[in-house]
Amino acid sequence: MSNSVFSVISRFVEEYRSSTPNKLKMIDAYLLYILLTGVFQFLYCVLVGTFPFNSFLSGFISCVGSFILAVCLRIQINPQNKRDFLTVSPERAFADFLFAHTVLHLVVVNFVG
Amino acid sequence: MAHLCLFSLLVLSLVLETQALTPTHHLTTTDVARLQTLLSQPFTDLKSAYYSVVGLSKLGISVADAAETCRFIKSNLDPSSVESLFFAAEASQALPGCEIPVSNDTRDLLLATVSEDSTASQIHQSVSALSSLGLPLASQEVVSALKARISKEDNVLTIILALQTASRLSQQAELGEILEEIEDLAARLDDLGGVYLQFEEGLEATALFVSAAYALSDHVDMEPPLKEDQVIQLVNSIFSKKSWDSLSEAFSVASAAESLSNNRFHVPVIVSAQGPAAISHSQPFLRLQVTNVLCKPLSSASVLVESATATSSKSAILSQAPFTLRDGVFELNFMASQPASGYYQFSVAIAGDSRFVANHVELKVKVSTRVSINNMDLSVVDKDQSIGPKTTRVEYPAKAKASFMADSHQIFAMTFQLVDETTGVELTPHQTFVRLHNQKTGQEVVFVAEPDSKNLYKFELDTTERKTEFDSISGTYALYLMVGDATLENPILWNVADVVLKFLDEEAPSTIQAKTLYTPKPEIQHLFREPEKKPPTVVSNAFTALVLSPFLLLLILWFKLGANISNFTLSPSTVLFHIGHAAMLGLMYVYWTHLNMFQTLKYLAIIGSFTFLAGNRMLAQKAVKSTSSGLYT
Numbered sequence: 090m091s092n093s094v095f096s097v098i099s100r101f102v103e104e105y106r107s108s109t110p111n112k113l114k115m116i117d118a119y120l121l122y123i124l125l126t127g128v129f130q131f132l133y134c135v136l137v138g139t140f141p142f143n144s145f146l147s148g149f150i151s152c153v154g155s156f157i158l159a160v161c162l163r164i165q166i167n168p169q170n171k172r173d174f175l176t177v178s179p180e181r182a183f184a185d186f187l188f189a190h191t192v193l194h195l196v197v198v199n200f201v202g
Numbered sequence: 203m204a205h206l207c208l209f210s211l212l213v214l215s216l217v218l219e220t221q222a223l224t225p226t227h228h229l230t231t232t233d234v235a236r237l238q239t240l241l242s243q244p245f246t247d248l249k250s251a252y253y254s255v256v257g258l259s260k261l262g263i264s265v266a267d268a269a270e271t272c273r274f275i276k277s278n279l280d281p282s283s284v285e286s287l288f289f290a291a292e293a294s295q296a297l298p299g300c301e302i303p304v305s306n307d308t309r310d311l312l313l314a315t316v317s318e319d320s321t322a323s324q325i326h327q328s329v330s331a332l333s334s335l336g337l338p339l340a341s342q343e344v345v346s347a348l349k350a351r352i353s354k355e356d357n358v359l360t361i362i363l364a365l366q367t368a369s370r371l372s373q374q375a376e377l378g379e380i381l382e383e384i385e386d387l388a389a390r391l392d393d394l395g396g397v398y399l400q401f402e403e404g405l406e407a408t409a410l411f412v413s414a415a416y417a418l419s420d421h422v423d424m425e426p427p428l429k430e431d432q433v434i435q436l437v438n439s440i441f442s443k444k445s446w447d448s449l450s451e452a453f454s455v456a457s458a459a460e461s462l463s464n465n466r467f468h469v470p471v472i473v474s475a476q477g478p479a480a481i482s483h484s485q486p487f488l489r490l491q492v493t494n495v496l497c498k499p500l501s502s503a504s505v506l507v508e509s510a511t512a513t514s515s516k517s518a519i520l521s522q523a524p525f526t527l528r529d530g531v532f533e534l535n536f537m538a539s540q541p542a543s544g545y546y547q548f549s550v551a552i553a554g555d556s557r558f559v560a561n562h563v564e565l566k567v568k569v570s571t572r573v574s575i576n577n578m579d580l581s582v583v584d585k586d587q588s589i590g591p592k593t594t595r596v597e598y599p600a601k602a603k604a605s606f607m608a609d610s611h612q613i614f615a616m617t618f619q620l621v622d623e624t625t626g627v628e629l630t631p632h633q634t635f636v637r638l639h640n641q642k643t644g645q646e647v648v649f650v651a652e653p654d655s656k657n658l659y660k661f662e663l664d665t666t667e668r669k670t671e672f673d674s675i676s677g678t679y680a681l682y683l684m685v686g687d688a689t690l691e692n693p694i695l696w697n698v699a700d701v702v703l704k705f706l707d708e709e710a711p712s713t714i715q716a717k718t719l720y721t722p723k724p725e726i727q728h729l730f731r732e733p734e735k736k737p738p739t740v741v742s743n744a745f746t747a748l749v750l751s752p753f754l755l756l757l758i759l760w761f762k763l764g765a766n767i768s769n770f771t772l773s774p775s776t777v778l779f780h781i782g783h784a785a786m787l788g789l790m791y792v793y794w795t796h797l798n799m800f801q802t803l804k805y806l807a808i809i810g811s812f813t814f815l816a817g818n819r820m821l822a823q824k825a826v827k828s829t830s831s832g833l834y835t
Contacts, residue, residue, distance in 0.1 A: 114763050122756035126749055133745040137737045148749075180821035187817065191786060191810065195802070198794045 116163045120156060127152030147200035154193045162186040223434040224560045226397060227442040228472045229459065231497045236445065238263060240452045248278040252289035253453040259296040260460035261496065272300035281308050284315050288327035291334035304335050316343055318350040322360040325351065326367045333370040341375035349379060358403050358411070361387050365414035369421040377422055384415045385427040391436075398442070399435035409440045409454035416461040416468075425467045430559050433468050437495060463494040469557040470495055471503070473550065473565075476531055480568040482691055483624055486537035488567060490525065492552055499530040503554040507534065510567075513545040536567070542627060543571040543689040570689045572623040573631065574598070578683075580699055582606050583613045585664075591615070594699075602699035605678065608665055609704035616651070616661040616698070620685065628657035631687035636661050638672075638679040638701065647671045651683075665703055674705040775819035782813030 109117075130148050139145055165174050165182035174182070229237070241258050245251040251274060255265055265271050275293050279302065280286040287308060294300040315328035316339065325347055332339045348364045361383050368380045391399045391408070400408040419426040428436075441459075446452040462470055476489040493499050505525035511518045519541050525532035545568055552561040575598045581591040596602045608614040616636065620629045630653055639646040647668075651661040665672075679701050686693040736742075786809050793802040 111763060115760060118756055118759035118763060121759070122752045125752035125755065129745070129749045129752070133749070137741055137745070140734055140736055178825055180825045184817060184821060187783070191806070194787075194790050195793075195806070198790050199799060201794060 110168070112166060113163060116159055116166070120159050120163075123152055123156045123159065127156070141202065143200055143202050147197045147202075150200075151193065151197040154197075155190070158186055158189050158193070161189075223397075223431050224563055225434050225437045225441075225470060225472055227438045228474075228495060229441050229444075229497055233441075233444050234261070234497050237261065237452055237456060240446060240449070241456065242266070243449070245274070248275065248280075248286055248289045248293075250449055251275055251278070252293045253449040255293040255296045257449075257453040257456040260456045262460075265297065268297045268300065272297050275300070276302065281305065282311070284312065284324055284327050284331070287312065288331045291331040295334040302335060304337065309337050312337070313339065316340075316347055318347050320347070320351075322348070322351045322355065322363040322367075326363040329367045329370055339371075341371040344371055345375050345377065345380065352380075352383065358387065358390065358401055358407055362407065362410050362414045365418045366410075369414070369417040373422065377418070381418065381422060381424065384418065387411060387415075388428055388432065391432075393435070394439075397435065398439040399432055400439035405440065405443055406451050406454045408436065409451075409458035412436055412440065413454070413457040413461040416465040420466050423466070428468065430468070433462075433470060434560050437462065437470050441495065459496050463496045463498065465557075467557060468559045469555065470559045471500065471552050471561050472497075473552065473563045475565065475567075478568070479565055480570060481536050482570045483537060483572070484691075486535050487533045488536050488548075490532045490534075490550070490565075491530075492532055500552075500554070501527065501530070503552050503558070505532045506551050506553065508549045508551050508562075510536075510546050510548045512542070513547055513566075519546065536569070540625070541569050542625075543569050543622065543629070545569075545689075568689060570691050571625075571629075572692045573620050573629055573685060573687075573690050573694065574623045575683070575685070575694065575696070576619040576621055578618040578698065579616070580606060581615050582608055583615055585611050585613060596698055598694070599696055601697055605700035605702055607702045607704075608663065610666050610706050612665075614663040614665075614701055614703075616681075618651075618659050618683075619657065620659065629687075630657060631685055631690055633684060633686040634659060635684040637682040637684060638663075639682065640675065640677050640679050642677055643675060645673070645675065663701075663703075665705055669705055672703065672705065676702075676704045678702050773820070773823065775816045775823065778816035779813060779820045782809055782816055785809045786813060 127149060130145065130152065134145050134149075162182055162185075164170055165177055165185075166179045177185075238258065238261055241254050241261070243250075243254065245254050251271065255271060258265055272294065275290050275297075278286075279290045290302050294302050309332075312328040312332050315324050320328075325344065329339060329344055344367065348367060352361060352364055364380055365383065365387075368377050371377065390401065392402055393399055401411065415426050415428070440455060443455075446455060462468070472491075472493050472495060474491050476491055479488065481488055490505060491499065492503050492505055507520050507523045507525070509518055510520040510523075519539050520536075523534060525534045545566060548565040548567050550563045550565060552558055552563070578596045578598065579593045580596060580602060581593040583591040594602055594604070594606075606614060620631060620634070621627065622629055634651045634653075636649045636651050637646055638649075649661060649663070651659045653659050681698045681701050683694065683696045683698050786806065789802065789805050789809060793799075797805075
């Protein structure tokens with residue numbers, strides 16, 4: 090059982106390493122960063138307490154929002170999905186990404202207090 | 203059928219409930235005297251002379267010095283002024299033996315004033331002057347002039363003056379249209395709460411309307427279209443003011459009072475009891491003053507009690523009993539019917555003249571009596587009934603010689619009867635209190651004595667039961683009996699006896715604490731909200747570092763993946779884009795520390811649009827480059 094799981098995982102990693110374009114790998118690294126940041130914030134809240142609750146919420150929502158926007162960007166940029174996004178060029182996707190981030194950060198900074 | 207009966211019964215009951223009004227305001231003799239004093243003031247000019255002389259004549263009083271007044275009028279007369287002639291003519295008419303010399307010019311002037319072009323007041327003055335001076339006038343011309351005037355000026359005062367003028371004209375003239383104005387004018391009166399009826403122009407206008415309407419109605423011998431209730435409401439309005447600001451106001455009230463007392467159709471009747479409407483054995487007569495609005499007694503009237511019912515039992519005591527007139531006051535010996543003490547509702551009718559208005563009056567009469575206490579028995583009864591009660595009888599107003607002792611084994615009891623002194627009927631007054639007063643501590647306790655079914659009053663004091671009222675303070679208490687009622691002439695406060703009470707568990711007599719209501723209260727310290735417990739700074743700092751650490755990881759990963767920085771072209775749009783983007787991130791930081799949303803949005807709009815343009819350019823260039831070079835796999 091564990092053998093098959095392990096072999097699946099190693100095969101997945103191999104596939105990923107070889108067939109994923111660099112751009113997507115960069116975005117994946119960014120996603121990992123965002124994920125870790127969110128996890129560490131949540132850990133603090135669990136361990137120490139929710140004292141400035143609004144700050145915790147705004148930080149956490151920022152992580153979640155950024156993660157989602159980055160995933161959207163990744164989907165739109167992926168050349169394998171090109172047929173689904175005929176009207177959206179990668180540059181357009183990036184511009185959307187930046188604009189959405191601006192709005193997200195405006196709200197987050199407003200709420201962080 | 204039953205529904206119809208029920209409905210008609212309901213309507214009937216509603217109609218009966220709305221009884222005829224009776225005047226709530228009227229002039230008393232002092233008010234009439236005050237009016238007379240005001241009108242008797244020494245006059246300064248012809249106008250005030252007119253008001254005083256004619257006003258007093260309306261009250262039925264003649265001026266003190268008629269000759270002097272006549273001389274004053276003649277000397278102040280200005281023959282070229284219609285108003286002056288009017289005042290002089292009217293005043294001289296009221297004075298005996300006063301004649302104003304009339305010249306042809308005067309007559310011509312007065313006749314010329316009667317035209318459509320003069321104001322209503324001028325027409326009124328000239329017609330009245332002509333009539334008072336005995337000069338002929340053409341009534342029909344006057345009528346047409348008045349009609350023209352009324353159609354031009356439709357206000358209240360004009361119409362009132364027209365009515366007054368019409369009452370001086372010949373009876374053959376066509377006064378029908380002017381007569382109709384009374385009804386129209388009456389419709390313009392304001393009804394205030396169903397009690398008052400007056401013009402919004404004020405008291406003077408209302409009073410002048412009343413005198414003008416009745417003057418004209420008497421002149422043409424037709425009843426004015428005013429209902430009884432309206433007449434009473436007018437009486438209320440006119441006579442509610444008891445001190446008058448000006449001579450003209452006093453004059454108008456006097457003329458209204460005169461017309462309401464002496465006209466041929468409606469004479470309001472004022473009924474008031476002389477003194478309080480209360481009778482007793484010492485005062486057996488119920489006296490009523492029945493007068494007209496000028497406070498003159500109506501001797502021709504016959505006053506009758508239609509029914510007198512007791513308010514408590516609703517049984518009729520009297521029916522159709524006449525009052526007898528004595529010295530201008532109507533009196534009735536009510537005590538002769540031997541009424542029990544209490545309140546009675548009298549329904550009184552005044553007959554004798556068909557002109558009387560408001561001649562049904564409801565009165566509340568009180569019959570009072572003297573009370574006497576019978577069979578006052580005091581006793582101390584043992585609780586276990588082993589020893590028989592010793593009853594002591596005390597006669598009012600003596601005090602029991604020996605004092606009574608009662609401790610926890612005994613009950614102190616008191617019984618008595620309250621009867622009417624003259625008739626011997628048992629009474630139940632409103633207040634029958636038993637008061638125990640401790641002379642040493644000044645404490646007093648009051649109880650109520652209740653009558654039983656046979657109207658015998660009983661009071662029992664059990665020392666163990668009543669411990670709390672007395673604060674368990676033993677000692678000698680003076681016992682008082684207090685009897686009082688609105689219908690009793692002799693309320694009683696009687697020190698019956700002294701009672702020595704012994705309580706168990708006597709506490710040291712506590713000094714009665716002065717009430718601490720008005721002393722300053724303890725100060726309240728405000729407790730501010732405690733700030734929440736914060737974790738130690740070390741922990742916060744550690745976690746801040748932990749949260750920022752993945753950024754390093756990101757940089758490392760990007761470097762390892764081979765971030766494509768070499769493709770960074772230094773074209774202006776790219777540089778500008780990156781500067782703009784950095785500025786936006788910087789703005790976010792500044793927003794966090796200094797700005798508010800509105801300022802941020804303002805700056806963001808500026809930087810954002812700049813960045814957008816630059817970014818657009820840059821990405822477009824990039825897109826062109828990538829499609830041309832086929833970088834995408």
